[in-house]
Amino acid sequence: MLFSASLDVSNVWIERSDRDLCRDLSFTLRAGEVLRVLGDNGAGKSSLLKVVAGAMTPLEGRIMFNGQDVTSHRALLQQSMVYIGHGAGLKSMLTIEENLLSYCPATSPEQMQSVLDILDLANHQETYVKALSAGQSRRVALARLWLSQCPLWLLDEPFASLDVSGVAVVESKIQQHINEGGMVLLTTHQALSSVVTRDLVLS
Numbered sequence: 001m002l003f004s005a006s007l008d009v010s011n012v013w014i015e016r017s018d019r020d021l022c023r024d025l026s027f028t029l030r031a032g033e034v035l036r037v038l039g040d041n042g043a044g045k046s047s048l049l050k051v052v053a054g055a056m057t058p059l060e061g062r063i064m065f066n067g068q069d070v071t072s073h074r075a076l077l078q079q080s081m082v083y084i085g086h087g088a089g090l091k092s093m094l095t096i097e098e099n100l101l102s103y104c105p106a107t108s109p110e111q112m113q114s115v116l117d118i119l120d121l122a123n124h125q126e127t128y129v130k131a132l133s134a135g136q137s138r139r140v141a142l143a144r145l146w147l148s149q150c151p152l153w154l155l156d157e158p159f160a161s162l163d164v165s166g167v168a169v170v171e172s173k174i175q176q177h178i179n180e181g182g183m184v185l186l187t188t189h190q191a192l193s194s195v196v197t198r199d200l201v202l203s
């Protein structure tokens with residue numbers, strides 16, 4: 001699939017616990033780009049992602065997607081993005097397959113098998129998510145990315161809990177996504193070894 005999308009965030013002001021996390025923050029994201037949000041613990045990286053995802057409302061600012069103002073019309077953006085926050089967003093009483101189908105109902109059995117193989121979860125297809133390790137749960141959460149066919153990925157610490165092979169799989173999927181014109185906004189405290197990023201530093 002080839003994507004063509006753009007994100008323009010302008011003059012965002014985010015306040016939390018009576019503290020300004022950012023004021024007048026603007027940035028753009030274009031097809032084929034990865035923007036890495038950096039900053040110390042508590043700087044506001046997760047909050048910024050939540051604002052773009054529509055899970056938090058900024059005091060001021062505008063978010064444009066494909067040239068359309070989605071600041072107060074989040075539905076337009078929701079159908080074009082996948083947001084993976086700190087929590088895996090999985091239902092613990094469902095199996096891996098049931099969880100993925102609840103997000104991506106059009107997934108074919110072949111696609112499901114391929115994703116589980118890539119993530120080294122093929123033997124856990126029927127396992128309930130409550131019985132997975134933190135890294136395995138993270139892998140399931142991230143599998144939504146390449147089943148969803150959405151241009152915009154918002155990833156809060158996507159490599160947390162992943163082992164070396166998990167990090168390599170996710171980096172290669174990010175590279176594939178941007179090669180196809182996708183966009184990635186992510187927070188991470190670690191350098192990406194194979195993907196070129198632009199950096200946005202919150203202080």
Ligand SMILES: Nc1ncnc2c1ncn2[C@@H]1O[C@H](COP(=O)(O)OP(=O)(O)OP(=O)(O)O)[C@@H](O)[C@H]1O
Binds near residue numbers: 016021040046
């Ligand atoms: N649920 C909340 N209610 C009130 N304040 C919060 C909440 N979550 C975070 N904060 C505050 O907002 C600020 C920014 O938090 P945020 O999680 O966005 O930072 P971060 O840069 O992602 O941090 P980290 O690198 O530790 O993950 C912090 O000062 C924190 O105390």
